[in-house]
Amino acid sequence: xxxxxxxxxxxxxxxxxxxxxxxxxxxxxxxxxxxxxxxxxxxxxxxxxxxxxxxxxxxxxxxxxxxxxxxxxxxxxxxxxxxxxxxxxxxxxxxxxxxxxxxxxxxxxxxxxxxxxxxxxxxxxxxxxxxxxxxxxxxxxxxxxxxxxxxxxxxxxxxxxxxxxxxxxxxxxxxxxxxxxxxxxxxxxxxxxxxxxxxxxxxxxxxxxxxxxxxxxxxxxxxxxxxxxxxxxxxxxxxxxxxxxxxxxxxxxxxxxx
Numbered sequence: 221x222x223x224x225x226x227x228x229x230x231x232x233x234x235x236x237x238x239x240x241x242x243x244x245x246x247x248x249x250x251x252x253x254x255x256x257x258x259x260x261x262x263x264x265x266x267x268x269x270x271x272x273x274x275x276x277x278x279x280x281x282x283x284x285x286x287x288x289x290x291x292x293x294x295x296x297x298x299x300x301x302x303x304x305x306x307x308x309x310x311x312x313x314x315x316x317x318x319x320x321x322x323x324x325x326x327x328x329x330x331x332x333x334x335x336x337x338x339x340x341x342x343x344x345x346x347x348x349x350x351x352x353x354x355x356x357x358x359x360x361x362x363x364x365x366x367x368x369x370x371x372x373x374x375x376x377x378x379x380x381x382x383x384x385x386x387x388x389x390x391x392x393x394x395x396x397x398x399x400x401x402x403x404x405x406x407x408x409x410x411x412x413x414x415x416x417x418x419x420x421x422x423x424x425x426x427x428x429x430x431x432x433x434x435x436x437x438x439x440x441x442x443x444x445x446x447x448x449x450x451x452x453x454x455x456x457x458x459x460x461x462x463x464x465x466x467x468x469x470x471x472x473x474x475x476x477x478x
Contacts, residue, residue: 221330222438223308223339223403228322232440232455235326236462239434243304243407245415245426246390250320251397255303258389261353262290269357281372282364286357286382303390304409304428306337310401313472317400318443323451325441330403332436337405340391344398352392360385383408439468444476 227235235241246254266287274280309317312327330339343352360381367378374382390406409415409428417424440459442451448471455469 221310222312223310223328223330223333224312224314224317224441225306225308225326225328226314226317226321227324227326229324229451231322232324232326233458236440236458236464238429238431240429240431241306241405242416242418242427243306243405243409243430246303246305246406248420248423248425249305249307251394253394254305255390257349257394258353258392259290261349261392262357262385262389264350265353265357266290268354269361276365278365278368279361281368281370282361282374282378285364285368285372285374285378286361286385289382290385302409302411302426303387304407304426305390306405306430307400308333308339308403308405310403311399313441313443313474314399315444315474315476318472318474318476323443323445324455325443326437327439327441328436329438332433333405336432336436337407337430338387339403339405340388342391342393342397342400342402342404344393344395346395349392356385356388434464437464437467439470441470441472443472444474446477448472 225241231242266283269283270287308328311317312325317325333339343349363381364374364378367375367381387406387408390404393402407428407430411426415426415428417426419425440455442448442455445451452469452471456465459465459467459469
């Protein structure tokens, strides 16, 4: 199955030359509700769980643990722990994405890409988010309940599951972004010297660099640009210098005058 990473000419050159993607801090992405949507869905699940309740003491302790941390957003922000994400799409040659993200796209084979990254299909509709939140919440609760002591101390496996809850909360998206058909790679990282910054308008965007298997690339697509033929030839020339001449460069057929 193909995934597409839409971007601009500068990023194309960087990705191909360095064989790495830049994962952006999730609080600095285009959707200003990033992560908030997922956390809100998990809070809704917590409230339903609280109403129903379970006679299992370990599960109730696990619930108290999750409930306390999820609702304390200040503690999460102050912890030095952050999520970084890189976005892909199931939609190829998409005019809306050419317009929004850049006039170039890397087509990748999902099965190869996921060998290096955890990939999550984003959910958009109310029904999808409800089902995903309950499946995720109940699964994490079960695992934490198996690794929590009578005094509420959570072991390493339980803490890891709580981390998974936060990571997967990033796959919940506002319904207005459904057209993007996003699949995202999400990484939990400490805020340390490995974090780089790039300038965007009047603020800095934190990001981390992650290498990937170049064999995942199936093609490079050139969107509707004023100099499409020249853009295509320039990418083909870059690929030859990098020893990647076997990667095809495909021009979009959308007749849009950029």
